[in-house]
Amino acid sequence: MKFTYFHLMPYRFLPEGFKQRYHSVWVDIPNRIYDPKVGHRLYHEYLDQLEYAADLGFDAIGVNEHHQNGYGLMPSPNLMAASLARRTRQATLVVLGNSIALYNPPVRVAEEFAMLDVLSGGRLVAGMPLGTSMDANFCYGAVPSTLREKYREAHDLIVRAWTSPEVFAFNGKYTKLRYVNIWPRPIQQPRPPIWIPGGGSVETWDFAAEHDYQYSFLSYFGYRAAQKVCDGYWEVMAKKGRQLNPYSLGFALGVVVTDTDADAERYYAEHVEYFYNRCLHIAPGFADAPGYRTLKSIQASLLPQPDRKSMAIFPEGLKWRDFIERGFLVAGSAATVRQQLREVIKGLRCGHLIVLQQIGSMPPELVRRSTELFARDVMPQLRDLWSEFEDRWWPRALPETERAMPAPVAMARAGADKVAP
Amino acid sequence: MKTVYKVADDRFSVETYVTGSGEPLLFLHGAGGLIGFEPFLDLLGERYTVYAPHLPGYGESTGGEFIEDVFDAALFYHQLMDELGIPSAHIVGHSMGAMLAAETAALDTRRARKLVLASAAGFWLDRHPIADLFATPFNELAALIFHDPKSALAQALTAVPDDQGAILALYLERMKRLGMASRFLWPIPERGLGKRAYRIAAPTLLIWGESDRLIPPAYAEEFLSRIRNCRLEIIREAGHMVMYERPQAFVKAVCDFLAA
Numbered sequence: 001m002k003f004t005y006f007h008l009m010p011y012r013f014l015p016e017g018f019k020q021r022y023h024s025v026w027v028d029i030p031n032r033i034y035d036p037k038v039g040h041r042l043y044h045e046y047l048d049q050l051e052y053a054a055d056l057g058f059d060a061i062g063v064n065e066h067h068q069n070g071y072g073l074m075p076s077p078n079l080m081a082a083s084l085a086r087r088t089r090q091a092t093l094v095v096l097g098n099s100i101a102l103y104n105p106p107v108r109v110a111e112e113f114a115m116l117d118v119l120s121g122g123r124l125v126a127g128m129p130l131g132t133s134m135d136a137n138f139c140y141g142a143v144p145s146t147l148r149e150k151y152r153e154a155h156d157l158i159v160r161a162w163t164s165p166e167v168f169a170f171n172g173k174y175t176k177l178r179y180v181n182i183w184p185r186p187i188q189q190p191r192p193p194i195w196i197p198g199g200g201s202v203e204t205w206d207f208a209a210e211h212d213y214q215y216s217f218l219s220y221f222g223y224r225a226a227q228k229v230c231d232g233y234w235e236v237m238a239k240k241g242r243q244l245n246p247y248s249l250g251f252a253l254g255v256v257v258t259d260t261d262a263d264a265e266r267y268y269a270e271h272v273e274y275f276y277n278r279c280l281h282i283a284p285g286f287a288d289a290p291g292y293r294t295l296k297s298i299q300a301s302l303l304p305q306p307d308r309k310s311m312a313i314f315p316e317g318l319k320w321r322d323f324i325e326r327g328f329l330v331a332g333s334a335a336t337v338r339q340q341l342r343e344v345i346k347g348l349r350c351g352h353l354i355v356l357q358q359i360g361s362m363p364p365e366l367v368r369r370s371t372e373l374f375a376r377d378v379m380p381q382l383r384d385l386w387s388e389f390e391d392r393w394w395p396r397a398l399p400e401t402e403r404a405m406p407a408p409v410a411m412a413r414a415g416a417d418k419v420a421p
Numbered sequence: 422m423k424t425v426y427k428v429a430d431d432r433f434s435v436e437t438y439v440t441g442s443g444e445p446l447l448f449l450h451g452a453g454g455l456i457g458f459e460p461f462l463d464l465l466g467e468r469y470t471v472y473a474p475h476l477p478g479y480g481e482s483t484g485g486e487f488i489e490d491v492f493d494a495a496l497f498y499h500q501l502m503d504e505l506g507i508p509s510a511h512i513v514g515h516s517m518g519a520m521l522a523a524e525t526a527a528l529d530t531r532r533a534r535k536l537v538l539a540s541a542a543g544f545w546l547d548r549h550p551i552a553d554l555f556a557t558p559f560n561e562l563a564a565l566i567f568h569d570p571k572s573a574l575a576q577a578l579t580a581v582p583d584d585q586g587a588i589l590a591l592y593l594e595r596m597k598r599l600g601m602a603s604r605f606l607w608p609i610p611e612r613g614l615g616k617r618a619y620r621i622a623a624p625t626l627l628i629w630g631e632s633d634r635l636i637p638p639a640y641a642e643e644f645l646s647r648i649r650n651c652r653l654e655i656i657r658e659a660g661h662m663v664m665y666e667r668p669q670a671f672v673k674a675v676c677d678f679l680a681a
Contacts, residue, residue, distance in 0.1 A: 291601070
């Protein structure tokens with residue numbers, strides 16, 4: 001069993017009454033709410049958290065891409081991964097991922113991922129999402145009904161750019177290039193492992209299965225709602241004759257670990273409520289651009305449907321007990337969390353748990369405590385799960401002896417401080 | 422009468438509402454598509470043979486995968502007209518359909534005998550940004566496209582059914598239709614018509630609902646300044662759905678223009 005410590009990098013200071021006062025947390029959220037000086041502190045706070053998680057022994061640390069979004073401050077996750085590559089040594093870097101159809105030309109992704117792979121000594125997991133409708137269609141203007149085709153073409157181009165030993169011409173419908181020839185190329189051969197994050201579209205399972213990629217189910221509806229999705233995924237894998245290897249499935253979940261069960265609600269409830277009631281205030285009109293999902297995926301109706309009257313995806317005013325009862329997150333003492341996670345992991349048959357421990361407005365001291373408890377009293381006790389399977393979706397990093405070591409920063413050396421004006 | 426035409430062998434199958442008799446008139450629907458309640462088509466049918474095809478991807482029409490931009494759409498309409506035996510016709514378009522009608526007329530100047538563009542898409546003015554139809558939830562649509570969103574008509578045409586199955590069916594059809602429309606209208610409903618409009622040779626009538634809140638009547642100026650033989654008629658107490666809200670006034674404007 002492997003654990004990725006995942007971060008969304010939310011803005012922790014959306015104002016009181018955000019939901020009533022603003023149209024949406026995503027796409028048209030006014031950027032005057034964002035204070036760059038606060039943002040400066042937040043980036044460092046969050047990078048510290050990821051680096052600390054790497055120190056504590058999480059197998060991986062993870063970042064992702066969102067645009068014009070009040071709870072996801074990483075339009076470019078690659079910048080964050082680059083920073084993390086310098087200050088961590090062992091942890092896998094899960095970039096989950098780059099919305100490959102939105103890069104023009106998509107070889108940009110092949111190049112940047114290759115840079116990260118080389119910089120980190122082969123520790124990269126290359127995530128390739130289609131991108132949410134909010135990001136891809138509304139923020140970046142991609143035509144919804146052709147996005148999936150564009151995505152597949154971008155994927156083919158990137159993988160070929162990584163693996164082709166020769167310069168080649170690429171005559172795609174969306175990208176035409178006479179000379180594809182990326183420098184640098186990745187350390188991992190033939191390429192970094194590819195994970196496909198998804199929100200439950202049935203075509204994405206087909207795509208992952210066709211290419212033997214890992215599929216990571218990302219949702220904020222928690223583990224109960226995930227059962228149908230994961231069952232559907234395994235059904236497709238079985239139909240396609242794939243081995244039902246749990247490492248081919250990742251699942252993202254909010255986890256809070258505290259000294260006692262009662263502490264979870266007492267200290268963490270307001271921050272989780274902030275997440276569901278402010279961060280997830282997504283205008284219904286932005287949630288599902290026409291043509292973004294195929295009719296087949298809509299018909300499958302795997303996810304909870306918007307409320308008919310309000311069109312809201314998350315009901316109004318959810319409280320702590322709703323999150324717990326509905327299984328949106330797992331919270332409590334280490335013993336409680338261990339027992340519940342074991343059931344969740346076995347029930348969904350997932351080999352990669354993508355753990356979200358900084359949730360909503362959680363301040364650093366609470367995140368630190370919960371992270372430490374997870375790393376000490378939960379993670380080691382769950383490691384035995386799925387030991388009979390091989391994880392074929394994990395980086396093959398350079399051996400320690402072949403890795404470059406970032407030199408310590410020596411301000412005084414060469415009189416650097418005297419040169420400054 | 423509903424008729425299904427095969428076009429370009431089996432490439433397209435086109436559900437078409439055909440009514441009336443007289444000179445041929447082709448009606449091109451807007452982004453929402455035909456809804457099976459179009460009294461204005463029957464009124465036009467008293468003077469003309471009306472063909473109202475569902476664009477592939479709409480209704481029962483198939484072949485949407487072959488239409489990815491306005492050029493594909495215009496060429497599809499050329500092909501359809503040839504196979505209907507009406508190589509030229511009066512062409513009347515609404516909203517997105519007006520944009521495609523203008524392209525159809527510009528790409529082959531012999532297709533349109535006369536052209537009617539109602540609540541027409543096709544241009545973008547920074548000082549009059551067009552509301553985002555795609556981000557408008559169905560239950561907020563009436564306020565955007567009807568003069569009087571509280572009217573029985575507006576309420577009936579944007580009613581959400583009670584039954585879950587019917588809701589899903591409505592949602593699916595709407596996603597299918599607007600998904601197709603997004604190929605011409607996403608994210609900004611402008612695809613360079615301004616470069617080609619000079620080619621439009623047919624006498625052209627613009628019709629605008631006075632209170633069109635989706636594409637404001639200010640857009641008429643763009644068409645008037647770019648199409649040679651073009652005039653504007655404003656219809657009062659009508660919004661974007663002008664021919665649904667004021668069928669008699671709409672049909673009279675069209676028929677007077679076509680007969681002149």
